[in-house]
Amino acid sequence: MRLRKLLWTTRNSSQLLQRLSALILLAAVGAPAQTPKTATFPTQMPGHDAILLGTDWYPEQWPESRWEEDLRLMEAAHIKVVRIAEFAWSRMEPSEGHFDFDWLERAINLAAKHGIVSVLGTPTAAPPAWLTQKYPDTLRVEENGHRAVHGLRAHGSVSSPRYREFCRKIAEQMAIRFGHNPNVVGWQIDNEYGYANMSYDDHTRQLFQGWLKNRYKTLDSLNAHWTTTYWSQTYDNWDEIPIPIGEHNPGLLLEWKRFVTDTWNDYQKNQIEVIRQHAEARQFIIGNFMGFFDGFDHYVISQPLTFAAWDDYVGSGHVDPDYNGLAHDLTRGFKRQNFWVIETQPGAVNWADVNNFLNRGEVRAMAWQAIGHGADYIGYWQWRSALNGQEEYHGTLLGPDGTPVPLYDEVSQVGREFTKVQGYFRDTQPVSEVALLHSYDSRWAIDFQKHTNKYDQIALLKSYYHALRRLVPSLDVVSPDAPLERYRLVVAPDLNLIPEDLAHHLLDYVQSGGHLVLGPRSGMKDQFNALLPQRQPGYLVDPLGGRVEQYYALEKDFPVSGVWGNGEAKIWAEQLKARTPETQTLMSYGKSNGWLDDQAAVLTRSYGKGRITYIGAILDDQLMTAAARWMLQDSGVSPILSELPEGVEVSRRSGDGRDVLILINFAPEPRQIKLPRSMQFLLQDKQGTTLDLPPYGVEVVTASK
Ligand code: GLA
Ligand code: GLA
Numbered sequence: 001m002r003l004r005k006l007l008w009t010t011r012n013s014s015q016l017l018q019r020l021s022a023l024i025l026l027a028a029v030g031a032p033a034q035t036p037k038t039a040t041f042p043t044q045m046p047g048h049d050a051i052l053l054g055t056d057w058y059p060e061q062w063p064e065s066r067w068e069e070d071l072r073l074m075e076a077a078h079i080k081v082v083r084i085a086e087f088a089w090s091r092m093e094p095s096e097g098h099f100d101f102d103w104l105e106r107a108i109n110l111a112a113k114h115g116i117v118s119v120l121g122t123p124t125a126a127p128p129a130w131l132t133q134k135y136p137d138t139l140r141v142e143e144n145g146h147r148a149v150h151g152l153r154a155h156g157s158v159s160s161p162r163y164r165e166f167c168r169k170i171a172e173q174m175a176i177r178f179g180h181n182p183n184v185v186g187w188q189i190d191n192e193y194g195y196a197n198m199s200y201d202d203h204t205r206q207l208f209q210g211w212l213k214n215r216y217k218t219l220d221s222l223n224a225h226w227t228t229t230y231w232s233q234t235y236d237n238w239d240e241i242p243i244p245i246g247e248h249n250p251g252l253l254l255e256w257k258r259f260v261t262d263t264w265n266d267y268q269k270n271q272i273e274v275i276r277q278h279a280e281a282r283q284f285i286i287g288n289f290m291g292f293f294d295g296f297d298h299y300v301i302s303q304p305l306t307f308a309a310w311d312d313y314v315g316s317g318h319v320d321p322d323y324n325g326l327a328h329d330l331t332r333g334f335k336r337q338n339f340w341v342i343e344t345q346p347g348a349v350n351w352a353d354v355n356n357f358l359n360r361g362e363v364r365a366m367a368w369q370a371i372g373h374g375a376d377y378i379g380y381w382q383w384r385s386a387l388n389g390q391e392e393y394h395g396t397l398l399g400p401d402g403t404p405v406p407l408y409d410e411v412s413q414v415g416r417e418f419t420k421v422q423g424y425f426r427d428t429q430p431v432s433e434v435a436l437l438h439s440y441d442s443r444w445a446i447d448f449q450k451h452t453n454k455y456d457q458i459a460l461l462k463s464y465y466h467a468l469r470r471l472v473p474s475l476d477v478v479s480p481d482a483p484l485e486r487y488r489l490v491v492a493p494d495l496n497l498i499p500e501d502l503a504h505h506l507l508d509y510v511q512s513g514g515h516l517v518l519g520p521r522s523g524m525k526d527q528f529n530a531l532l533p534q535r536q537p538g539y540l541v542d543p544l545g546g547r548v549e550q551y552y553a554l555e556k557d558f559p560v561s562g563v564w565g566n567g568e569a570k571i572w573a574e575q576l577k578a579r580t581p582e583t584q585t586l587m588s589y590g591k592s593n594g595w596l597d598d599q600a601a602v603l604t605r606s607y608g609k610g611r612i613t614y615i616g617a618i619l620d621d622q623l624m625t626a627a628a629r630w631m632l633q634d635s636g637v638s639p640i641l642s643e644l645p646e647g648v649e650v651s652r653r654s655g656d657g658r659d660v661l662i663l664i665n666f667a668p669e670p671r672q673i674k675l676p677r678s679m680q681f682l683l684q685d686k687q688g689t690t691l692d693l694p695p696y697g698v699e700v701v702t703a704s705k
Helices: 010-030 064-076 102-113 129-136 161-178 192-195 202-214 220-224 250-280 298-302 321-335 362-372 407-425 441-447 457-469 500-511 538-544 621-635
Strands: 052-056 081-084 119-121 182-187 284-286 309-312 341-343 376-379 435-436 477-478 489-492 515-518 548-551 557-560 565-578 585-588 600-607 608-613 617-619 646-654 658-665 669-681 686-693 698-702
Touching: 010 457, 052 407, 064 102, 064 407, 064 557, 064 698, 081 376, 102 119, 102 161, 119 600, 119 621, 129 477, 161 489, 182 646, 192 698, 202 250, 250 298, 250 362, 250 489, 250 500, 309 321, 321 341, 321 362, 321 457, 321 477, 341 362, 362 376, 362 407, 362 658, 407 658, 407 698, 435 457, 441 457, 457 617, 457 621, 477 669, 489 500, 500 538, 500 608, 515 548, 515 621, 538 548, 538 600, 538 608, 548 600, 557 600, 565 585, 565 600, 608 621, 617 621, 658 686, 686 698
Parallel strands: 052 081, 052 376, 081 119, 119 182, 182 284, 309 341, 341 376, 435 477, 435 489, 489 515, 515 608
Antiparallel strands: 548 565, 557 565, 557 585, 565 617, 585 600, 600 608, 646 658, 658 698, 669 686, 669 698
16 A cells, blocks of 8 residues: 655654654564565576676687686686687687587587586677688778778678678588587677678668668658658658767657667677577577667567576776665666676776776675676676787786686685575576666767767756665666556656657556656657657646746756755756646745746656656755655655665565575675564674674675574
């Protein structure tokens, strides 16, 4: 049953939270969250531990006589998986049509003797020199018209039919050879999908024009949706349409991004199909994504893959638990199930501004954070420094001399801990009552026309995440068209594109009892990136019973106050106006630019069995915290551990009638967490009602054995 106390003040909210604090822990450990009935765990392989540690091994870079020692050291660190071969094309196909997989088979089999299974990467991010030199059309053409230089990577042309043919052949040969190998558990296609790089050649332009024709059918339709009479852009022939470089028509820009997505999807399917033809169904197929990278739409690219996986790199500085936690949740949302961290940094990278090393304990804390957010595998890139090549300085677990670096012990500890407690994680996943909506279309649309260079959509998403995630043990990040019925609260921080069908989907959710919260810039545009001929939030104006009168990019903060307290609107503010008596104003602006003075900043209205709320400004952190409490309270979501000390993250995985909590202290000082009753600390092997965590301290807690 939902609590619906609209005018629930900040003061009341903290009192209620105090009363609820003991309750929630009981909920967290006594009444396990319901795992959806359809839950499957392709990320956990039968016959293998539920959570696994691994590394990236490049046997082709070392004499075979060395392999045994590498694998012995891996086994000692509880490493159970290696990813191999993803850059070994020149070893696997040393000359055109001549394949050599014997060495790879020996490596895979030797690893298996050490209890280590292999994930095979198709090597298509690094075509060999004989290929690109004999067939220059397999190399990408850059935006400036020059062909890419051989010897980096991602220099192949994703849209070249000839390149695709070579990719398909090598993938096919690998699948024929290893598709039944019991020690090969899965496949990775390419590597980081070439950072979504495209080839700007005539063939690609023609493909794009054909793709547009297929989508719009007639030029009249395209011209109308893109308003091409503007600046005489009207197209009379499909072959007049350019690939956009730099700024261009917003409709054209958005379609180009979608075309890039479809092109990479076809590129991966070309390999997936042939692997599926020859490989056993138990072998999974993944790609390796890059967190918030937005070169293509990851919801589309994830579809033909078995599960999502990503490469979790901090770069300069230290792990930001909110940013990293959000990126894990984003990745979990691609397929709405658990995922793998196929690569992460063993201490330092080599490509950031300052390649500082993570602090002692930080690598372990990151590994456990990933598990808490639904990862079932953590892989360290890479095992040992190659003696030459572009990444000589990158972090590793062994030095160039082949012996462990200091971090090896910390990673071994993670491996030992995974092995010890993995059974508790079998068939568990984060189960959330709250979702954040994330859309590539909207992200692109806003980034094409930011209107203020201060508008950072990831920062905005993170501000909602931070406020909400402190009060709930998990949060989903999903595409707006995902099924929403299971959520009590759905928050869309800046859903710029709300075409009519999406508006219906969101309204169905509200009408059946959900609480939809929209942030600024919502509901402004249609699927063609054209302005709607309504005010914001477009098709949702009537249900909200209010609209945006005008939006303002802010050069300084403006005061805002109301039921969430007093604070500041930052970067962006919209003047809202209620148009029905039932629509309530929760927050209003104070004296600002004259236009916003005393005007509504937040509106809310009951609609159907649910509620719709519109927040017209970017709010400061304190207001976000109060807003988050209000949203959860109104939606009937029980908060977790309201007294949680600053810097401590609690995550919960549920399933199979059990809950497992992962508590991590990211604060620089020790923290103490009081539990409502005696619970089991699985890593320390003891029971307790008080948990002490040093900086980067981790504990896995459960109520039953
Ligand atoms: C210039 C151009 C106009 C318009 C305005 C916008 O003045 O001549 O067409 O683009 O800028 O500020
Ligand atoms: C990416 C790549 C790896 C390696 C690492 C280094 O994730 O996939 O091959 O280059 O970066 O950080």
